[in-house]
Amino acid sequence: MKQINQFNGKKVLVLGLAKSGLAAARLLKKLGADITVNDGKPLGENEAARSLSAEGIKVICGSHPVELLDEGFELIVKNPGIPYSNPIISKAVLDGLPVITEVELAGLISEAPFIGITGTNGKTTTTTLIDEMMKKGGKSTVLAGNIGKVASEVVQQAKLEDHVVIELSSFQLMGIQEFRPRIAIITNIYDAHLDYHGSREEYVGAKMKITQNQTGEDFLIINADQEALLSLAGASMANVIPFSVRQKVENGAYIENGMVYFQEEGIMPTADIALPGSHNLENILAAIAAVKLSGVANEAIIHVLKTFSGVRHRTQFVREWNGRKFYNDSKATNTLATKSALTAFQAPIILLAGGLDRGNGFDDLLPYLHDVKAVVTFGETAEKWRETAEKAGITCIEKAEYMTDAVQKAAALSKAGDVVLLSPACASWDQYKTFEERGDIFIDCVNTL
Structure with missing residues (x-):
């Protein structure tokens, strides 16, 4: 690690915690900065903020008050997920106050x-x-x-x-x-x-x-x-x-x-x-x-x-079972990613798809469904997926409540030589906390067939 002194004594606002904000705050303290941390989550629910407070770092939680900028900060280190429309950030940019992310650090x-x-x-x-x-x-x-x-x-x-x-x-x-x-x-x-x-x-x-x-x-x-x-x-x-x-x-x-x-x-x-x-x-x-x-x-x-057979949750080969190959593409949270997954295979596909309804349809996938012989739908978009599958001429369509049911139905619909592909084209938040959780459950279900 290079020893730098440009932050020594500098008044810095760390806006937003999560992993990057937590790391940035601790690094800036090590570099001698005068730090204030501001996070939207209340202190009682915010373990990261409490740990920083215990380390002697000033923490303000529960909201993002614009009045914080009256304290004369010289720099803001922003969590990447906080948009520039955030009132503190938009005012800082207007005032010419530098705003960076921890990658710059x-x-x-x-x-x-x-x-x-x-x-x-x-x-x-x-x-x-x-x-x-x-x-x-x-x-x-x-x-x-x-x-x-x-x-x-x-x-x-x-x-x-x-x-x-x-x-x-x-x-x-x-x-x-x-x-x-x-x-x-x-x-x-x-x-x-x-x-x-x-x-x-x-x-x-x-x-x-x-x-x-x-x-x-x-x-x-x-x-x-x-x-x-x-x-x-x-x-x-x-x-x-x-x-x-x-x-x-x-x-x-x-x-x-x-x-x-x-x-x-x-x-x-x-x-x-x-x-x-x-x-x-x-x-x-x-x-x-x-x-x-x-x-x-x-x-x-x-x-x-x-x-190399793939990154976890990205067209990841899980296993072969009774001649069927199972792939986990839970990271496909939009139609563009599912297009890529569908074009990766020449074998007949049993597609598991569905999830959070963001208001969009799936008709842009119609040209890519020619190798799909069956669709198992789930989540908020199950009905939209059924309509898309019917437009594609797919007659074998089943709805599942949860991933365990979806994998069982997909396995029953498949035969030796088929690919069983989880590529939802939707975010996971209607049923699962993250796409990783959704993919891990899929893997567990496949491994217990």
Whole structure:
């Protein structure tokens, strides 16, 4: 950890706790800042706030009073989930008060260089692949960021010879000023989180911040199959490394005649890759580019790609049972993710789908349901899913109350050679606390068949 003094004596407001706020507050105290923490959850229900108070940090809980800004703060460290429409944040921005996220703190104190991964889809898979390939190639890595490990916490132990592999959301990237990854990756950009950002332009701008501080010594790996993204990359000062699943690209990663290449060097046949789905080829190419630039040998890359079967809850292979293959894609909380899952298989599919009703329908999935022979619906959107399945000409439709029932019905509807796929296209909050909980229950149900 670098010893820096720029926060010594500085009056800082940490807005919002959860894991990132808790880590930021403790780090800032270690760096000598005068901290106040403000969180919306009442103190009696807020274990994190109580622990900080016991450590001598001033804590204000239960609401976000704008009057806090009258105390003369010099900086706000914001939880990424708090939108810029929050009254405190909007007034701070209007007053010219700097607002950062804890990722910026991580960049300031880390001795190790960063490999930063962002994009609408594929971030976690790409991040995990890079970490696995780097480790197999003899490199020392630290996982951080939106993958579940708070960056400003884990980088405190990172050494100069390490590599911090960090998944970055648009929410986190909006709060950076000096953060600079040695290698930055943008997997793809589609419309997402517009309720938070307000417009596609702001969302895209947040994603592009990953490269704003890069120089000619750094690398930006981007999806060359998205022309708009390729055009945006022209403004970067970094060395642009493209990847493409559709065409050969100069100086980048691509697929040609069933073979994966990096800078015209053949790596391995696509037929040997264990991870299913054409969408995952994008993630694989991005990961290969990053690790080849980091000096990882082909043998390590090949080993990982022959054995890696997916990130938990993301088209994750669970098991084979009586000739049926079960996949957990509980992370598919929107139709775009379910499209990717459906196109990953050629075998007949028994689809488990449904969940929180956000007001949208599922007709945009109709062109992708041709291999689905049966649908098991559940949750608030069960009826909407039934209507969509009928429009697709699917006659075998059953409704389940809970996941145990859904798995039993799917197993009964399937036969040897089929794929049983949980890919809900909906958030989980109508029945489960998180998509992880939903996926874990699915796994347990499959394993008890």
